[in-house]
Amino acid sequence: MARDSTDYPSLSVPTRDPGELEKILLQLAEEIDELQRQKEKLGQELELQKALLWSILNNIPEGIILLDDQGRIVIMNRRAEVMLQYTIQEVLGKPVNTALASKKNPRLVVQKVIKRPWVREAMVMRKDGSEIPLRVKLWSVLDEDGKETTKVVCLEDLTRSHELTQHSMRNERLSSLGELSMGIAHEIRNPLAGIRITAQALEEEVGSNPLAREYVSRIISEIDRLNELLKSFFSFAKPQKPALVPCRLEELVREVIFILEGELRERGVEVEMHFPAEVPQLMLDTGQMKQVLFNLVINAMQAMAHGGTLRIGISSNTEARPPEVILSVADTGKGINPEHRSKIFDPFFTTKAKGLGLGLSISHRIVQAHGGRMSFQSEVGKGTTFHVHLPVKKDEGGPAPREGEENRGEHLASNGL
Numbered sequence: 001m002a003r004d005s006t007d008y009p010s011l012s013v014p015t016r017d018p019g020e021l022e023k024i025l026l027q028l029a030e031e032i033d034e035l036q037r038q039k040e041k042l043g044q045e046l047e048l049q050k051a052l053l054w055s056i057l058n059n060i061p062e063g064i065i066l067l068d069d070q071g072r073i074v075i076m077n078r079r080a081e082v083m084l085q086y087t088i089q090e091v092l093g094k095p096v097n098t099a100l101a102s103k104k105n106p107r108l109v110v111q112k113v114i115k116r117p118w119v120r121e122a123m124v125m126r127k128d129g130s131e132i133p134l135r136v137k138l139w140s141v142l143d144e145d146g147k148e149t150t151k152v153v154c155l156e157d158l159t160r161s162h163e164l165t166q167h168s169m170r171n172e173r174l175s176s177l178g179e180l181s182m183g184i185a186h187e188i189r190n191p192l193a194g195i196r197i198t199a200q201a202l203e204e205e206v207g208s209n210p211l212a213r214e215y216v217s218r219i220i221s222e223i224d225r226l227n228e229l230l231k232s233f234f235s236f237a238k239p240q241k242p243a244l245v246p247c248r249l250e251e252l253v254r255e256v257i258f259i260l261e262g263e264l265r266e267r268g269v270e271v272e273m274h275f276p277a278e279v280p281q282l283m284l285d286t287g288q289m290k291q292v293l294f295n296l297v298i299n300a301m302q303a304m305a306h307g308g309t310l311r312i313g314i315s316s317n318t319e320a321r322p323p324e325v326i327l328s329v330a331d332t333g334k335g336i337n338p339e340h341r342s343k344i345f346d347p348f349f350t351t352k353a354k355g356l357g358l359g360l361s362i363s364h365r366i367v368q369a370h371g372g373r374m375s376f377q378s379e380v381g382k383g384t385t386f387h388v389h390l391p392v393k394k395d396e397g398g399p400a401p402r403e404g405e406e407n408r409g410e411h412l413a414s415n416g417l
């Protein structure tokens with residue numbers, strides 16, 4: 001259908017003077033240029049504002065997710081990506097419960113309009129199936145007409161506070177168990193000393209009878225084993241106050257690995273050590289810290305029944321308050337079953353036929369007495385990494401001087417070396 005000329009706005013241009021027309025056109029062109037420049041400037045300002053908002057969003061310590069009125073994810077900041085292990089691309093436009101579900105409650109986030117923040121603490125399932133304790137806050141943002149424009153989900157990581165609660169509960173259990181074991185150990189130790197003296201006397205009496213001598217020597221060696229066990233009880237029940245001396249952690253690691261090298265090699269465990277060029281000097285009780293290292297390395301070795309790789313690393317976290325040095329002992333062993341994870345630091349918890357279940361609880365106590373803490377990550381079938389966080393106190397000064405060269409990536413194979 002032909003258009004009527006009245007469909008178009010009419011532009012009245014004075015056509016009398018062609019010079020004047022040219023002038024008007026030039027003026028128009030200039031105005032268009034100016035508008036273009038302003039548009040570009042506004043565009044740039046908008047980009048800057050956007051970048052600023054993103055940088056604020058990505059730098060706040062909480063995870064933030066924005067939802068549209070249908071409860072679908074439109075924005076997720078970096079912290080939320082790290083907490084939940086999803087990237088924004090993976091969940092963009094998807095219902096919020098895709099990224100935020102708990103095993104107990106797959107529809108964790110409510111969909112109705114919420115004017116005041118709605119708060120819930122939950123173990124939220126991450127992409128890899130592991131769980132993270134989160135405080136989930138949710139509220140609706142309304143426009144002037146009271147219509148919901150967006151919902152904000154704010155996620156606070158409660159891992160640290162959960163750890164602290166568990167630690168204090170464990171400490172209470174430890175001290176009551178400590179008193180109990182102390183009493184029992186005392187009761188056993190004295191008669192045991194008597195039995196040993198009598199067995200020695202018997203050894204002299206049996207003279208040259210080889211079979212009898214063999215029996216007595218077995219009795220004595222079993223008594224000695226019991227005595228060693230009692231020593232473990234004592235160190236657990238009445239931990240020694242650490243005698244702190246300036247020391248270099250990497251040297252303690254080397255000493256422990258040196259002692260265990262033969263056994264590691266026999267079991268087909270390869271050892272890798274990663275130490276930075278400069279490790280801050282620490283104040284440690286060397287004997288106690290070696291005990292921690294022994295416990296961790298032996299556990300790692302026992303977890304790798306068919307061989308594997310043991311990686312020991314040291315790193316510094318200068319962001320922590322106070323700054324800390326982190327020792328990590330990682331194995332490629334069987335991992336720790338999820339249902340055992342909350343118990344492994346408990347005294348006498350063991351999954352081993354010949355284990356006492358004291359190695360980790362003693363280590364934990366020692367590390368705590370040094371003002372530090374222990375943590376771990378584990379994946380069944382893949383391995384476990386224990387971290388020992390040790391504070392670097394102000395008066396401990398700067399990095400300890402190192403002999404020799406940069407040691408990063410040092411590879412010490414227990415096989416064949």
Ligand SMILES: Nc1ncnc2c1ncn2[C@@H]1O[C@H](COP(=O)(O)OP(=O)(O)OP(=O)(O)O)[C@@H](O)[C@H]1O
Pocket residue numbers: 295299300303331333334335336340344345349350351352354355356357358359360361384
């Ligand atoms: N690296 C590891 N890999 C897998 N499981 C581990 C590891 N370290 C510790 N565990 C688990 O934690 C439990 C407790 O460890 P802990 O060292 O306290 O005791 P234990 O090794 O059983 O006995 P003990 O050290 O007293 O001889 C172990 O029995 C094991 O189930």
Ligand SMILES: [Mg+2]
Pocket residue numbers: 295298299358359360
């Ligand atoms: Mg152990």
